[in-house]
Amino acid sequence: MSVLINVDAQVINAGVAGNTSTDLLARIERDVISLNPDLVIVMVGTNDMLNSKKMASYKTYASNLSEIVRKLKQNSAQVILMAPPPVDSVFLFERHDRKLFHEIPNVKLDSVRQIITRIAKKEQVGYIDIYQKFLNLNLPQHNQDLFIMNPQNSGYRDGVHPTALGYHFIAENVFQFLQKNKLFEKGDKVLCFGDSITFGSKVKGSGTAEGETYPAYLQQLIEKYLNHEK
Template sequence: MMHRAFQLVVWLLLGLIHIDAQVINAGIAGNTSTQLLARIENDVLKHKPDLVIVMVGTNDMLNSRRMNTYKQYSSNLSEIVNKLKQNNAQVVLLAPPPVDSIYLFERHDRTEFKELPNVKLDSVRHIVARTARKNQVYFIDIFQKFQDLNLPKHNEDVFIMNPNNSAYRDGVHPTRLGNFFVAENVFNFLKKNDLIKKGDRVVCFGDSITKGSKVKGSVTSEGETYPAYLQKSIMDYVASEKITVKDKQN
């Protein structure tokens, strides 16, 4: 048994066998685009990713202790994309979901806001879309996906944490169902655009929404985080379809 396990490890290292796409959760709570840019080498590039999914902007706009201007956010996001492209990674940018401002203002200073929170996130959505177009990378409007369902609904919906669905007066972080909804939209987009390759390494790069705050498997690609649901969907798809192994030499 030990000999067989050692043999499998050696084969993996030599590239003689290939695992299904691996999804890495690189989300850290409280991060703005400034922090993502500072840790991109250690937390993303060192993994030599084939695909990086970036969702950031909630803290840039709504964390009253570390807000960035639209200009700074846009500049940081562009630099993140450029670094990823320079390292030959495919890039998918996500616009973060809307929030329940009532609970947001229970822990962030309302006087720091010159615009309503979801107005700011709507502006972020347009910055992300513009950055994607300019840099010829992919864009998924998660903000609009939530808005299409009229989410969040204060104390009523099951997608954004509130006391009735999670016992948290939160208003920002998705529940397990919210994370599943994000992952489902990302997976469907990847499949539609032929971005799922067997053996690829995928990094989900972002803040506490990517991390999976207050759900099972937080900071991992297991449990109830959106990277966890995404990994399961990819692995199921790879197992059921004839997905070829990408030639890493090209």
């Protein structure tokens, strides 16, 4: 039975903590294209905009993301771009120098969302606005909500990375998009490409499609759906 389930749905976690769009572009051949995925879900931009040691311009980010999409399309993979979730700036500024930010962090992420929207439309690929999904729930709420890591829900003064519940929320939205648009079928290989949010930092199964990462929850949802369809 386990063999059949693995054939039904294979979700691969190709997230690497700390990655920027430049990093994704540098490893796309090795970590993505060489695996011949049917579908690639790309979420990147948090480090480009908010990591004070790795900040990139909007122009560089847009250029990198466009090139990532083109390379994936050239290798016949379906592509979905996903906007990263908003952050709690209070905790973010405990790790990164506020003086280096000329714009509010979530304003920068909103600008990234607009760039992703334009590229998705131009390249005619899928788009999931996770940023807006979090905003719709008034997230994050400083040291109160259950979706973005904070001392109350996880013991971490984080403000950026989702909790297990937050990762499940991302996976549910991805699954609903895939199902609605009929973007997966039995035997497909789905690859999740991104930074630490895809990697699943600080939760069980980090770097895998097992445990509490969003790729792990996505694997479970796809398996459940396909097994129900049998």
